[in-house]
Amino acid sequence: QVQLVESGGGLVQPGSSLRLSCAASGPSFSRNSMGWFRQAPGKEREFVAGISWIGGTMYGLDSVQGRFAISRDNAKNTVTLQMNNLKPEDTAVYYCAARDSEGIITISAGYDYWGQGTQVTVSS
Numbered sequence: 001q002v003q004l005v006e007s008g009g010g011l012v013q014p015g016s017s018l019r020l021s022c023a024a025s026g027p028s029f030s031r032n033s034m035g036w037f038r039q040a041p042g043k044e045r046e047f048v049a050g051i052s053w054i055g056g057t058m059y060g061l062d063s064v065q066g067r068f069a070i071s072r073d074n075a076k077n078t079v080t081l082q083m084n085n086l087k088p089e090d091t092a093v094y095y096c097a098a099r100d101s102e103g104i105i106t107i108s109a110g111y112d113y114w115g116q117g118t119q120v121t122v123s124s
Helices: none
Strands: 003-007 010-012 018-025 033-039 046-051 057-059 068-073 078-083 092-099 118-122
Touching: 003 092, 018 033, 018 092, 018 118, 033 068, 033 078, 046 068, 046 078, 057 068
Parallel strands: 010 118
Antiparallel strands: 003 018, 018 078, 033 046, 033 092, 046 057, 068 078, 092 118
């Protein structure tokens, strides 16, 4: 069983940066593939980025390529999403997710555990 707690969201101006963190508890974190998803009001949840247990990464949105970076620290049981040059369209609730299986996938149904989400609002 894995429990996930996100932090680091907030209200920022366009062009700013935020660093989201996901703290995981559970005996198997180092073997979990992890992902960040986001959901804006009235829209479906979408895959932002994922990272395998050995550090391989995948980004799901062209719009975040080069601006967002996902990383993990297995010793500290944390996954981080560094978000730079934020834009109003990045406004959403951001969720951390974990899956017991190896490999990164982009569909939310493939993840076994979810955090409660953290709000990111980008507005001038």
